[in-house]
Amino acid sequence: MEFQFDLIIVGAGSGGLAAAKRAASYGAKVAIIEVNKVGGTCVIRGCVPKKLMVYAAKSKKNMISSEGYGLKSEGIIFESKILLKNVREEVSRLSNLHKNSLKKLNITIFEGLGRFITQNELEIICPKSKKILNKVSSKKILISVGGKPKKLNIPGIDLAWTSDDIFELDGFPDSILIVGGGYIACEFASIFRNLGTEVTQLIRGKSLLNGFDEDLSSCLEESTTSAGINIISSHQLKSIRRVNENLESTLDSGEKIITKNILIATGREPNLMPLNLDFLNLKMDGSYLDVDEFNQTSNPNIFAIGDIINKPNLTPVAIEQGRVFSDNFFNNQKRKVNYEYIPKAVFTIPEISTVGLSEKRAKEIYDDKNIKIFKCKFTPMSNTFIENKSKCMLKIIVNKLTDKVIGCHMFGETSSEIIQMVSISLNAGITKKDFDITMALHPTISEEFVTMYG
Numbered sequence: 001m002e003f004q005f006d007l008i009i010v011g012a013g014s015g016g017l018a019a020a021k022r023a024a025s026y027g028a029k030v031a032i033i034e035v036n037k038v039g040g041t042c043v044i045r046g047c048v049p050k051k052l053m054v055y056a057a058k059s060k061k062n063m064i065s066s067e068g069y070g071l072k073s074e075g076i077i078f079e080s081k082i083l084l085k086n087v088r089e090e091v092s093r094l095s096n097l098h099k100n101s102l103k104k105l106n107i108t109i110f111e112g113l114g115r116f117i118t119q120n121e122l123e124i125i126c127p128k129s130k131k132i133l134n135k136v137s138s139k140k141i142l143i144s145v146g147g148k149p150k151k152l153n154i155p156g157i158d159l160a161w162t163s164d165d166i167f168e169l170d171g172f173p174d175s176i177l178i179v180g181g182g183y184i185a186c187e188f189a190s191i192f193r194n195l196g197t198e199v200t201q202l203i204r205g206k207s208l209l210n211g212f213d214e215d216l217s218s219c220l221e222e223s224t225t226s227a228g229i230n231i232i233s234s235h236q237l238k239s240i241r242r243v244n245e246n247l248e249s250t251l252d253s254g255e256k257i258i259t260k261n262i263l264i265a266t267g268r269e270p271n272l273m274p275l276n277l278d279f280l281n282l283k284m285d286g287s288y289l290d291v292d293e294f295n296q297t298s299n300p301n302i303f304a305i306g307d308i309i310n311k312p313n314l315t316p317v318a319i320e321q322g323r324v325f326s327d328n329f330f331n332n333q334k335r336k337v338n339y340e341y342i343p344k345a346v347f348t349i350p351e352i353s354t355v356g357l358s359e360k361r362a363k364e365i366y367d368d369k370n371i372k373i374f375k376c377k378f379t380p381m382s383n384t385f386i387e388n389k390s391k392c393m394l395k396i397i398v399n400k401l402t403d404k405v406i407g408c409h410m411f412g413e414t415s416s417e418i419i420q421m422v423s424i425s426l427n428a429g430i431t432k433k434d435f436d437i438t439m440a441l442h443p444t445i446s447e448e449f450v451t452m453y454g
C-alpha cells in the first residue's frame with residue numbers, strides 16, 4: 001500500500017512538535033493533526049501561561065515587601081483582566097511561531113480531530129460539525145495527544161473549573177476553593193493568593209505534594225499557611241451547588257464552604273477517547289498506552305509519547321521522547337530516553353525543586369543505615385529587610401556505600417534554576433566529596449550545597 005506520509009503525528013503539543021521537526025529534518029514526509037491551537041498543554045494551557053502568572057504574583061509580592069529596602073509602593077492595583085489578556089496574546093504568539101516553524105519544514109498541518117480508521121489511516125473530523133474533513137494515511141503513526149484534567153464524580157462538578165478554564169477567564173475571583181494538593185493545586189493556590197484572592201485548599205491526605213521529599217512538603221505548608229492560604233486536610237469534597245452568586249461546597253464532614261469559584265486539580269488522565277483506538281486492541285498500562293523502550297505500542301505501526309504513556313508527565317520528557325523516536329525511526333539510531341535524575345519544580349512562591357530520590361525513597365531502596373542526609377534551613381539574605389521572613393531549605397541525600405549524591409532538594413527563590421544545574425552533576429555520577437571540593441560562590445543561596453559538611 002502507498003502511503004501519503006512517512007509519519008503522521010496526532011497532537012501538536014511539546015512531544016508531537018519535537019518529533020515532527022526532528023523527523024522532517026531527516027527528510028521524512030510528515031503531517032501533524034491538531035484539534036486546538038498548535039502548542040499543546042504546555043504552551044496553551046499549562047507551563048507557559050502558568051509561569052507568566054507566577055511572574056505576576058512574584059512581582060506583586062516583591063512590590064508589597066520592598067519597604068525595608070526604602071521602596072514605598074502605595075495602593076498597588078492588580079488588574080487581572082490585563083494579565084489574562086497579555087497571557088493569551090503571548091500564548092497565541094508562541095502558537096503561531098510553532099505553526100510557522102512547521103510550515104518552514106514542509107510539515108503538513110491538518111486542523112481537526114484525528115480518528116483512526118485502520119492501523120495506517122485516520123480521518124480528520126471537524127469538532128463542531130462532526131463532518132469528515134479529510135482522510136490521511138501513513139506508514140507510521142505517532143500518538144501524542146496529551147492528557148486532560150480528571151474530574152471528580154460528584155453532584156455539581158460541572159460548576160467547578162479545571163486548570164484549562166483558568167486561562168479563559170475574564171478576571172480573577174475574589175475567593176476560590178482549590179481541591180487537590182499536587183502540582184496544579186499548589187501552583188494556582190500560590191498565584192491566586194499572591195494576587196489577592198482568598199484561597200482555601202482542600203486535600204484528602206495529611207500533606208501537600210505527596211511523593212516529594214517530606215521536608216519540601218513541610219516547607220511549602222509553612223509558607224502556604226503564612227501566605228494566608230487556608231488548608232483543610234484529610235477531607236474530601238462531596239458536592240457542589242450554586243447559592244446565588246457563589247458556590248457552596250459540602251465536605252465529607254458535612255462542613256460547607258462558600259466561595260466564588262472552585263478549581264478541581266485532582267490529577268490528569270490520557271485523552272485517548274476521541275482517537276477511536278478500541279478496534280486496534282492496543283495493549284494498555286492502566287489508563288495509559290503500553291509502549292516498549294522505543295515508544296512502540298503493541299501495534300508495530302503505532303507509537304506513543306508524552307502524557308498518554310506511564311512515564312513522568314513533564315514537557316521536557318515528552319520533547320525528548322519525541323526526538324528520540326524520530327532519531328531512531330528516521331535516522332537509524334538506537335537511542336533511549338534517560339529517565340534517571342529528571343529535575344522537577346513546583347512553581348509556588350517560593351518555589352520547590354528536586355532531583356533524584358527523596359529521603360524516604362532512598363532509605364527504602366538502600367536501607368536507613370546506608371543513607372546520609374545533609375540539610376540546612378535559613379533566612380536568605382534577600383529577606384533581610386522583609387517582614388515575612390520565609391526561609392529556604394537545601395537538602396542532599398548521599399549513598400554512604402558509594403558516596404554518590406542520589407538526591408538534591410531545595411525550597412526557595414530560583415531553586416528551579418539551581419536544581420537544573422545540579423541535575424547535570426547527578427547525571428554524571430557526582431559524589432559528596434566532589435560537592436565538598438567545589439569552591440562556593442558567595443553570597444548566594446546555592447553555595448550551601450557545597451558547604452554542608454558532617
Ligand code: NDP
Binds near residue numbers: 183187209267312345
Ligand atoms: P498531581 O498528581 O500532581 O496531584 C493530584 C492531587 O489530587 C493530589 O494531591 C491527589 O491527592 C489529589 N487527588 C487525586 N484524586 C483525588 C480525589 N479523588 N479526591 C481528592 N483529591 C484527589 O496532579 P495535578 O493535576 O496537580 O497535575 C497533573 C500532572 O501535570 C502532574 O503530575 C505533573 O506531571 C504535571 N504538571 C507539572 C507541573 C510542573 O512541572 N511544574 C505543573 C503542573 C502540572 P493524593 O496526594 O492524596 O493522591
